[in-house]
Amino acid sequence: MTASLITNIGELTTNVATPADRCGTVHDAAVLIADGLISWVGSSSDAPAADAVVDAGGRAVIPGFVDSHSHIVFGGDRAAEFEARMAGEKYAAGGIRSTVAATRQASDDELRARVRGFIDEMLAQGTTTVEIKSGYGLDVETEQRLVRLAAEVTEEVTFLGAHVVPAEYAGRADEYVELVVGAMMDACAPHATWIDVFCETGAFSVAQSRRVLEAGIARGLKPRMHAGQLGPGQGVQLAIELGAASVDHGTFLTDDDVAALGASDTVLTLLPGVEFSTRQPYPDARRLIDAGVTVAIACDTNPGSSFTSSMPFCIAVAVRDMGMTPAEAVWAATAGGAAALQRSDIGVIAPGRRADLVLLDAPTRVHLAYRPGVPLVRQVWKDGVSVW
Numbered sequence: 246m247t248a249s250l251i252t253n254i255g256e257l258t259t260n261v262a263t264p265a266d267r268c269g270t271v272h273d274a275a276v277l278i279a280d281g282l283i284s285w286v287g288s289s290s291d292a293p294a295a296d297a298v299v300d301a302g303g304r305a306v307i308p309g310f311v312d313s314h315s316h317i318v319f320g321g322d323r324a325a326e327f328e329a330r331m332a333g334e335k336y337a338a339g340g341i342r343s344t345v346a347a348t349r350q351a352s353d354d355e356l357r358a359r360v361r362g363f364i365d366e367m368l369a370q371g372t373t374t375v376e377i378k379s380g381y382g383l384d385v386e387t388e389q390r391l392v393r394l395a396a397e398v399t400e401e402v403t404f405l406g407a408h409v410v411p412a413e414y415a416g417r418a419d420e421y422v423e424l425v426v427g428a429m430m431d432a433c434a435p436h437a438t439w440i441d442v443f444c445e446t447g448a449f450s451v452a453q454s455r456r457v458l459e460a461g462i463a464r465g466l467k468p469r470m471h472a473g474q475l476g477p478g479q480g481v482q483l484a485i486e487l488g489a490a491s492v493d494h495g496t497f498l499t500d501d502d503v504a505a506l507g508a509s510d511t512v513l514t515l516l517p518g519v520e521f522s523t524r525q526p527y528p529d530a531r532r533l534i535d536a537g538v539t540v541a542i543a544c545d546t547n548p549g550s551s552f553t554s555s556m557p558f559c560i561a562v563a564v565r566d567m568g569m570t571p572a573e574a575v576w577a578a579t580a581g582g583a584a585a586l587q588r589s590d591i592g593v594i595a596p597g598r599r600a601d602l603v604l605l606d607a608p609t610r611v612h613l614a615y616r617p618g619v620p621l622v623r624q625v626w627k628d629g630v631s632v633w
């Protein structure tokens with residue numbers, strides 16, 4: 246067994262909460278890694294001997310980011326749509342259909358190369374776990390290709406056949422829903438962990454969303470939901486009723502939604518890149534946190550509403566425009582993401598957890614928000630292996 250020690254850490258964010266500090270901050274710390282797991286955490290001066298030593302030079306170490314929401318298996322891009330939006334066009338869910346056309350045309354190898362490129366880009370920015378959704382195939386064969394390709398690079402695969410109604414089913418949404426819960430579910434469920442639905446005007450109604458999530462649950466998939474992105478609706482209440490791990494977006498939430506989330510185990514995942522890239526109003530994270538809601542932050546990397554893969558960028562926006570403190574935002578991007586994926590082995594730096602860590606080129610985690618746009622990720626370990 247080879248043990249590696251990261252020592253002389255100026256500020257270690259463990260996320261082992263104390264009453265005064267949810268981030269479980271330790272100064273002058275060291276972390277020992279063995280067999281892909283964290284085997285010891287303590288003060289630098291008490292550090293055990295190791296085969297290899299990394300001197301952090303007083304810099305900050307945080308858990309690897311857990312990006313619990315992405316759509317990175319797709320063909321083409323929508324730069325022209327973004328350009329038009331910045332000139333005043335409004336974001337609408339219908340743009341998804343143009344990515345569907347490009348994705349259906351792309352070969353497995355083209356999509357695979359693209360996904361691997363995004364994974365590398367994410368690792369370089371400190372993301373060690375990423376959830377990946379299907380949803381740009383919207384026919385049985387292509388949706389199955391997408392979940393298979395996603396499963397090549399992550400354990401967190403989500404079947405999102407109910408992303409929008411594809412063009413060939415225009416005006417026949419209920420028929421499309423039956424395809425999703427029937428043949429498409431048969432083809433995709435074996436490759437996925439999660440079932441998701443875009444519950445929104447212009448996508449799927451509350452009744453259709455219930456049909457999709459309940460069918461997924463019956464097939465052993467765990468529910469999560471896109472809701473409250475373009476306007477308020479009953480999606481959040483449905484997600485809570487069905488025990489969803491997370492409701493994502495939450496740009497528009499009623500007071501009842503916030504109270505119900507606060508009383509539930511369902512995480513609300515904020516996607517700051519979406520409001521940034523669509524010029525929608527930013528949701529108020531303070532309102533959520535003060536109501537006792539568990540908040541996560543994710544990138545929602547996709548070619549339409551949020552084409553960033555940078556968790557540091559999303560943290561900076563959440564702090565600047567959603568009312569989060571830097572500590573809350575870093576927690577939401579690590580432990581919060583783990584909660585949104587119902588994972589206890591990641592998002593925390595403690596003995597027995599996976600050794601997924603990020604060494605920042607900064608003395609504190611605050612710099613992630615304080616120095617927006619600056620590449621502060623100096624070194625990344627995934628399962629104990631230095632990958633960047």
Ligand code: NIG
Nearest residue numbers: 341443471545547548549550
């Ligand atoms: O999470 N909201 C629905 N799906 C994506 C957007 C997809 C797209 O515009 O291509 C989202 O924002």
Ligand code: FE
Nearest residue numbers: 314316471545
């Ligand atoms: Fe999304």
